[in-house]
Amino acid sequence: MTAPHHRRRRLLTSDPPSLCWQPSFRTAFGSSVRQAGARRRRARSANHTQATGAAPISRARTAIFIVGVGGTPREGSTTERALLTALEGAESLHAHTQLFSGSFLAKLPIYEPQVRTRSEQEHQLVEAVRRADGLLIATPGYHGGPSGLLKNALDLLEDLRDDDRPYLHGRAVGCIVCASGTQSAGTALVALRSTVHALRGWPTPLGATLNTSGELFDAQGNLADASTSALLRQIGEQVVHFAQARRLRADQTRRQPQCE
Numbered sequence: 001m002t003a004p005h006h007r008r009r010r011l012l013t014s015d016p017p018s019l020c021w022q023p024s025f026r027t028a029f030g031s032s033v034r035q036a037g038a039r040r041r042r043a044r045s046a047n048h049t050q051a052t053g054a055a056p057i058s059r060a061r062t063a064i065f066i067v068g069v070g071g072t073p074r075e076g077s078t079t080e081r082a083l084l085t086a087l088e089g090a091e092s093l094h095a096h097t098q099l100f101s102g103s104f105l106a107k108l109p110i111y112e113p114q115v116r117t118r119s120e121q122e123h124q125l126v127e128a129v130r131r132a133d134g135l136l137i138a139t140p141g142y143h144g145g146p147s148g149l150l151k152n153a154l155d156l157l158e159d160l161r162d163d164d165r166p167y168l169h170g171r172a173v174g175c176i177v178c179a180s181g182t183q184s185a186g187t188a189l190v191a192l193r194s195t196v197h198a199l200r201g202w203p204t205p206l207g208a209t210l211n212t213s214g215e216l217f218d219a220q221g222n223l224a225d226a227s228t229s230a231l232l233r234q235i236g237e238q239v240v241h242f243a244q245a246r247r248l249r250a251d252q253t254r255r256q257p258q259c260e
């Protein structure tokens with residue numbers, strides 16, 4: 001499993017390391033613990049914030065919060081590594097992030113509309129997306145489309161249907177596909193973006209398709225190609241920029257005097 005990013009911490013759950021990470025600040029889930037296996041990325045933890053135990057502050061004052069969903073449960077998943085790079089881009093703009101990796105998604109039950117009970121993992125994912133200011137979603141190209149694992153997780157977002165911000169309303173979503181061929185990568189990206197549209201999200205102008213048939217990553221798990229890395233980081237940045245613009249607009253609207 002790829003080491004998590006330096007600003008991410010594991011949720012206080014019984015999940016084994018690497019399944020689900022959350023940012024280094026107090027959240028609705030309670031205080032977090034330092035993730036034990038954070039090796040490569042934690043070495044870069046210059047801006048790491050300790051959990052304070054303080055109550056969450058108002059939404060307008062909190063950092064932008066970006067949720068990453070995707071990857072495969074496979075050790076060394078290229079999709080997860082690509083997603084982590086995009087999350088790094090978001091974090092470079094001081095966003096807090098939370099990753100729901102392929103291993104985490106594999107713990108979700110198959111979504112069934114008539115079943116109303118929710119597992120702890122389902123609850124965690126839905127609550128994180130509910131709070132999110134933006135998302136990064138990554139999938140392998142499987143038979144020309146996104147993986148069933150990823151789609152199953154997105155189907156669960158039906159739980160957000162009756163929210164004030166239904167589904168992914170008002171959130172930018174960066175879409176990333178890894179496939180061993182260009183054709184599947186392209187069709188899977190289009191399909192993923194269509195799903196994001198259906199969920200009322202805003203796919204970012206940039207999307208990424210990575211051809212994994214070659215050696216994309218070096219021995220340390222870093223992307224060998226600087227331009228691919230820059231693209232993924234840029235997608236993460238676009239998601240944050242959109243969230244910042246939305247927040248600014250909301251602040252301005254609040255400050256405008258009411259007309260009589």
Ligand SMILES: Cc1cc2nc3c(=O)[nH]c(=O)nc-3n(C[C@H](O)[C@H](O)[C@H](O)COP(=O)(O)O)c2cc1C
Nearest residue numbers: 072077078079140141142143144179180181184212
């Ligand atoms: C069930 C399955 C279906 C796949 N279908 C395609 C495909 O249609 N086209 C393609 O280019 N690659 C296909 N692949 C290859 C994966 O997209 C590729 O290996 C991807 O990098 C896997 O992601 P991961 O490294 O995160 O596990 C498939 C792989 C699997 C396991």
